[in-house]
Amino acid sequence: MATRWFGAPVQRNEDPRLLRGQGLYVDDIDLPGMLHAAVLRSPYAHAKIVRIDTQAASNLPGVHLVLTATDLGEVLEPSPLLIPHPALTHPRTQLPLALHEVRYVGEAVAFVVADSRYLAEDALELIDVAYEPLPVVHSLATASAPDAPLVHEDVQGNVAAHLLQSVGNPDEVLANAPHVIRETLQMERGAAMPMECRGIVARWDHYEQMLTCWISTQAPIPIRNGLAAIFHLPEHKVRVIAPDVGGGFGAKIMLFYPEEILTPFATMRLGRPVKWIEDRRENFISTNQERGQLHEVEYAFDDQGVLLAVRDVFLHDTGAYTPYGIIVPIITSCSLPGPYRLKHYASDCQALYTNKVPVSPYRGAGRPHAVFVMERIMDRIALELQMDRLEVRARNFIRPDEFPWDVGLVYQDGGPTRYDSGNYQAALDKLKLALDYDTFATRQAEARVQGRYLGLGIGYYVEGTSIGPYEGAHVRVEPDGRVFVATGVTSQGQSHQTVFAQIVADQLGIEPQAVLVATGDTQAFNWGVGTFASRAATVAGSAVHLAAVKVRKKIQALAAELFEASAEDIELAEGKVFVKGAPQRALTLGQLAIKANPLRYTYGESARTLAAMNLAAARPGPALPPERDAPGLEADGFYSPPHGSFASGVHGAIIEVDPATGMVSFIKYVAVHDCGHLINPLVVEGQVHGGVAQGIGGAFFERLVYDDTAQLLSSTFMDYLIPTAAEIPDITVEHIETPSPLNPLGMKGVGEAGVIPVAALFASALDDALSPWHIRIREMPLHPCRLHELLQEARCHKAVLPLATEKPGAPTENCH
Amino acid sequence: MKPPQFQYCAPGVLDEALGLLDQCGTDAKILAGGQSLIPLLNVRLVAPLYLVDINRVAALDYIDARENHLAVGAIVRQRSVEQSPVVRQRHPLLIEAITYIGHMQIRNRGTLAGSIVHADPAAELPALLCCLDGEIVARSSTGERIIKAEQFFTDYLTTTLDAREIVTEIRLPWLPPQAGWACIEFTRRAGDYALAGAIAVVVPTPAGTCQSARISYFGIAATPVRGYEIEQMLIGTTLDDAILQAAAHAAESLVQDDLSDIHATSTYRRALTAEATRRVLRTAWQRCQNRS
Amino acid sequence: MVTIKQTSMPALHDMCSLSLTVNGQHYERRVPARLLLSDFLRHELHLTGTHVGCEHGVCGCCTILLNGEAVRSCLMLAVQADGMDLTTIEGFASSQEPLHPIQQAFQEKHALQCGFCTPGIIVSVHALLREHPMPTEEEIRHGLSGNLCRCTGYQNIVAAVKCAAVYLADQETTHSRNENNK
Numbered sequence A: 001m002a003t004r005w006f007g008a009p010v011q012r013n014e015d016p017r018l019l020r021g022q023g024l025y026v027d028d029i030d031l032p033g034m035l036h037a038a039v040l041r042s043p044y045a046h047a048k049i050v051r052i053d054t055q056a057a058s059n060l061p062g063v064h065l066v067l068t069a070t071d072l073g074e075v076l077e078p079s080p081l082l083i084p085h086p087a088l089t090h091p092r093t094q095l096p097l098a099l100h101e102v103r104y105v106g107e108a109v110a111f112v113v114a115d116s117r118y119l120a121e122d123a124l125e126l127i128d129v130a131y132e133p134l135p136v137v138h139s140l141a142t143a144s145a146p147d148a149p150l151v152h153e154d155v156q157g158n159v160a161a162h163l164l165q166s167v168g169n170p171d172e173v174l175a176n177a178p179h180v181i182r183e184t185l186q187m188e189r190g191a192a193m194p195m196e197c198r199g200i201v202a203r204w205d206h207y208e209q210m211l212t213c214w215i216s217t218q219a220p221i222p223i224r225n226g227l228a229a230i231f232h233l234p235e236h237k238v239r240v241i242a243p244d245v246g247g248g249f250g251a252k253i254m255l256f257y258p259e260e261i262l263t264p265f266a267t268m269r270l271g272r273p274v275k276w277i278e279d280r281r282e283n284f285i286s287t288n289q290e291r292g293q294l295h296e297v298e299y300a301f302d303d304q305g306v307l308l309a310v311r312d313v314f315l316h317d318t319g320a321y322t323p324y325g326i327i328v329p330i331i332t333s334c335s336l337p338g339p340y341r342l343k344h345y346a347s348d349c350q351a352l353y354t355n356k357v358p359v360s361p362y363r364g365a366g367r368p369h370a371v372f373v374m375e376r377i378m379d380r381i382a383l384e385l386q387m388d389r390l391e392v393r394a395r396n397f398i399r400p401d402e403f404p405w406d407v408g409l410v411y412q413d414g415g416p417t418r419y420d421s422g423n424y425q426a427a428l429d430k431l432k433l434a435l436d437y438d439t440f441a442t443r444q445a446e447a448r449v450q451g452r453y454l455g456l457g458i459g460y461y462v463e464g465t466s467i468g469p470y471e472g473a474h475v476r477v478e479p480d481g482r483v484f485v486a487t488g489v490t491s492q493g494q495s496h497q498t499v500f501a502q503i504v505a506d507q508l509g510i511e512p513q514a515v516l517v518a519t520g521d522t523q524a525f526n527w528g529v530g531t532f533a534s535r536a537a538t539v540a541g542s543a544v545h546l547a548a549v550k551v552r553k554k555i556q557a558l559a560a561e562l563f564e565a566s567a568e569d570i571e572l573a574e575g576k577v578f579v580k581g582a583p584q585r586a587l588t589l590g591q592l593a594i595k596a597n598p599l600r601y602t603y604g605e606s607a608r609t610l611a612a613m614n615l616a617a618a619r620p621g622p623a624l625p626p627e628r629d630a631p632g633l634e635a636d637g638f639y640s641p642p643h644g645s646f647a648s649g650v651h652g653a654i655i656e657v658d659p660a661t662g663m664v665s666f667i668k669y670v671a672v673h674d675c676g677h678l679i680n681p682l683v684v685e686g687q688v689h690g691g692v693a694q695g696i697g698g699a700f701f702e703r704l705v706y707d708d709t710a711q712l713l714s715s716t717f718m719d720y721l722i723p724t725a726a727e728i729p730d731i732t733v734e735h736i737e738t739p740s741p742l743n744p745l746g747m748k749g750v751g752e753a754g755v756i757p758v759a760a761l762f763a764s765a766l767d768d769a770l771s772p773w774h775i776r777i778r779e780m781p782l783h784p785c786r787l788h789e790l791l792q793e794a795r796c797h798k799a800v801l802p803l804a805t806e807k808p809g810a811p812t813e814n815c816h
Numbered sequence B: 001m002k003p004p005q006f007q008y009c010a011p012g013v014l015d016e017a018l019g020l021l022d023q024c025g026t027d028a029k030i031l032a033g034g035q036s037l038i039p040l041l042n043v044r045l046v047a048p049l050y051l052v053d054i055n056r057v058a059a060l061d062y063i064d065a066r067e068n069h070l071a072v073g074a075i076v077r078q079r080s081v082e083q084s085p086v087v088r089q090r091h092p093l094l095i096e097a098i099t100y101i102g103h104m105q106i107r108n109r110g111t112l113a114g115s116i117v118h119a120d121p122a123a124e125l126p127a128l129l130c131c132l133d134g135e136i137v138a139r140s141s142t143g144e145r146i147i148k149a150e151q152f153f154t155d156y157l158t159t160t161l162d163a164r165e166i167v168t169e170i171r172l173p174w175l176p177p178q179a180g181w182a183c184i185e186f187t188r189r190a191g192d193y194a195l196a197g198a199i200a201v202v203v204p205t206p207a208g209t210c211q212s213a214r215i216s217y218f219g220i221a222a223t224p225v226r227g228y229e230i231e232q233m234l235i236g237t238t239l240d241d242a243i244l245q246a247a248a249h250a251a252e253s254l255v256q257d258d259l260s261d262i263h264a265t266s267t268y269r270r271a272l273t274a275e276a277t278r279r280v281l282r283t284a285w286q287r288c289q290n291r292s
Numbered sequence C: 001m002v003t004i005k006q007t008s009m010p011a012l013h014d015m016c017s018l019s020l021t022v023n024g025q026h027y028e029r030r031v032p033a034r035l036l037l038s039d040f041l042r043h044e045l046h047l048t049g050t051h052v053g054c055e056h057g058v059c060g061c062c063t064i065l066l067n068g069e070a071v072r073s074c075l076m077l078a079v080q081a082d083g084m085d086l087t088t089i090e091g092f093a094s095s096q097e098p099l100h101p102i103q104q105a106f107q108e109k110h111a112l113q114c115g116f117c118t119p120g121i122i123v124s125v126h127a128l129l130r131e132h133p134m135p136t137e138e139e140i141r142h143g144l145s146g147n148l149c150r151c152t153g154y155q156n157i158v159a160a161v162k163c164a165a166v167y168l169a170d171q172e173t174t175h176s177r178n179e180n181n182k
Ligand SMILES: Cc1cc2nc3c(=O)[nH]c(=O)nc-3n(C[C@H](O)[C@H](O)[C@H](O)COP(=O)(O)OP(=O)(O)OC[C@H]3O[C@@H](n4cnc5c(N)ncnc54)[C@H](O)[C@@H]3O)c2cc1C
Pocket: B029, B030, B031, B032, B033, B034, B035, B036, B037, B038, B039, B054, B074, B100, B101, B102, B103, B106, B109, B110, B111, B112, B113, B114, B115, B116, B117, B118, B120, B122, B123, B124, B125, B165, B166, B167, B168, B191, B192, B193, B194, C056, C057, C058
């Protein structure tokens, strides 16, 4: 290969279009005759629907259709349960429109289609629904109370699932260990909040009997399959396109959101295209959320700081339904051991229903919670034994020669939680250097003299990425020389049009700019799963690589024939194909593509040049002998990993806390990251930056605050505080590359990584900064008011807090 | 999130606007910069039948440096005030307060008068107006009245303005040349409304003690709050640490008890108010020391 | 005391005419009074580069230039733009033209991922650099604070703004040199 694009900081193919404002997001699609939809949503978290009167709305001029549950016929089915699990004994999924009962504020109750969105919203105001409010479960505490109201009448104790996993003999070790601590740790909800909300445009083509949907989704192929089943259409008569998607972060992997069924239903009913665009207010109450968990953790360690056993009993807030099964708590359970040699571990999780928006993965997906718990443990061991925090971690690391390391748990993909490779100490050493760790204590002491409170925090994580089942890709060289790649995964900003192009460019000896990548169009590629679990670049990237290798082999075989040389001697470089050492006599890829099709008619300049070249004549016999298989220069590749590959990393930060106001600023932030071989460092660093920013948001700014009737109180960007450029620090990213042996390019996923350790790190840094007050952080997210409250409590107590067996202090005042 | 239906008019002359208000009464809303009103329309929290857009009343577009005060017409953008050479030169406190408001894109539309009429208790300008004992000029078809800041703000988003009145001008008194001043606020993010904030003006005697002081607060009650008691405490002192501490303590009692929201409890607001008092007075005092 | 003249009242309407210039092109339309300027640009003029992310003024995706000043198009009615001169992202560089220096800097510094926030940010950066041609880090971060980006963590955007400042300054020098040589 003349050039190696893999690993190079290549500028992105998608940028010129997006920078000019020529991206194509769902709401940019405008079809002739298109109508606009709006959804009436429940104002109650839990209520019986007594009666719905849609008459006035239907009579409003410009309104074409008003749907309630009873109008849906056989489409009124609970959405499919995506990922069943034996522990999920009481799965419940949502109807496209609520029939007798609503179970969260925002649940869809009616669907209006009108000439404009303005009119559709006018019509919503005319729909009269009589509700009979029911008791509400607004928190995990209420959900688990003995006399709790029930979210689903027939689900006792609100328990959707009870998941038990264990390795070794934690009970025995906990009973006999020299040090045992028990703590309650808590995390509350946050939201993905992509800048583009959800949306769908659906068109029914009567002549073709074909349904086309443009959806802002991370999973077009599963949606296509589902829509085909729901509407009894052959799969090839449903086309789902995820055009440019303005961020997803997991929230758009969920299916089916009700509108993804209602909009196609309406277009088929009306025979006109229908558009539904979620607005931000809806996004806050109808797009899935995550992160509510309550952990009771008990852990044992010895005098050397070696962690001996962990028993983690936790409650997971799954919201009103379980469309995505219990993937999130499974990941929490499996991620908790992290980079440490934990031989005795029991995890006991109950997923509980609450009257809140359903839960499905949001970037990090259960991992930030696990890392928060484990890293709190590591810090606590250091504190109890008066040891260095990094030293405690070092003593517990899995060593490089111990891979593959079997954690002993069943991962979210049903496979083993088996770490393929890693070098945890190396990353920690890099972090120490970058943070100038050894001098920090002095700097901290100096600052305290001036009344400034600095704190250093770290968070280590291991992330299962690149899970199966599989992805596929198609690579094709067209007669005009352009190279097309299609795959089933989508892009919401992860630069697939560039990284896949890099992979293909290396195989075909061309520049990445010459490769056109189509993602997320079921018509362009028919097979695949979707973009989640930090898997797209690696799993689909491997498939792209395998397809490109096949095309390269085809090119070499054909060129060998034409040049009367041996295939091993054929080289591909700068878009040309030639015999090694004789680049002056070369064919372009386009010319080879023409030759690869044994058709008697050829067109264009290339064809004329070909005729003039003195190439070997066609062989006698069939034009497509068995070894040529098919015409054309194209191939499919599929890749199915044996199990997930495990990326890892450690982040460290130095913060400053103002004890008078509880305000915090970041002084330095370093992320050391190991995602195996990097396809494009620019892209990887960008993913880490974005993840960290989301992590900082989730740790200190963004809070989904529900009152005790489960009404969301922070439902605008004025109250749900996504940090701006003024709050996010610069992030130094350093890389460690321990390649994964599981895929052909040695890659591991990176998409979610940045966000995972931030909450843990923030807690660690706060403890450190506020050590004069013996503060121990046991909850996330925090905010200045809460921090101030914790400080006040500590100031009142004055005395050293008794650290064992503690719960997060109940807020002294209603700060929600 | 689309506005409900309304009838719209953008008169070019004030009298026409006043006439429309007369006709429509409480069914009408005035549209100025729209940076508070349009978000409310978009979520349909307000649904006026009529919208009277005053942005085309060219006669309300002026910044006038008068003898005793700076007069700002009702459609002058916050950003125009911020960039006005005369304001930059003669009313730096106004500049300091205004640049805390939202973001450049918001201030490019939002008006000074609109912010004052909107009367968000966490907003900077109402508190500034109170601090300086400024005035609001209001017109109706029956005439003009001048309202003192003190008498203008009555409750959360509520003022003594009548539905048939239009605010035509805001008057902000000049500061004495020897005065020191500051505006300080605590926010979660750049550009957010304040969790709590304070504005102060202190005037020293030639001997270097405090001759007079003004301090007002925002974000701590249903209206902007003037700290009269604190002002009295400061007179004759040199604003040393002990006095600042006493002032901070006094400020805590100005915070409304039931003012808890998702970002701050009233206890926390009291702490911020105390801290804001210390910082705003220290900075203001330093600035007049630097001057002399 | 001013006496009020009895003038004939201007009428209130729910449909309004407007004529305006967008990216140098003149348009005349009749629109509902309540139509937001963002919707007008996107769905009437099909200038879909201006995005909508919140419709309450916070995210900045809808930022455009109104008579040269950066404003939120979701917080204006279309009729309010009557007679005005607007620039949207499409006015920075058409598909035939090379990228604008700000856009070029964004590509080089990988300052966009999903690209949804990008048009609003580029418009804001344009206004920022006009006010502060060589901005400090703090001026940049503050100047960007009216635009949310959920993908990039802002770091590369800040780098791109610094880079764009240099490109624009170079362009300025070349331009004035050429002017002088004329
Ligand atoms: C993202 C964002 C952040 C913001 N941050 C801040 C901030 O930090 N601090 C802050 O103070 N503000 C902030 N604002 C609000 C901004 O300052 C508004 O511009 C201001 O509050 C209202 O001014 P306006 O000209 O936009 O008025 P409009 O929105 O047009 O009107 C507001 C109200 O006042 C009435 N009104 C307006 N002008 C007159 C008049 N002349 N006579 C009679 N009635 C009138 C209207 O009828 C309406 O009820 C923010 C806004 C946004 C969108």
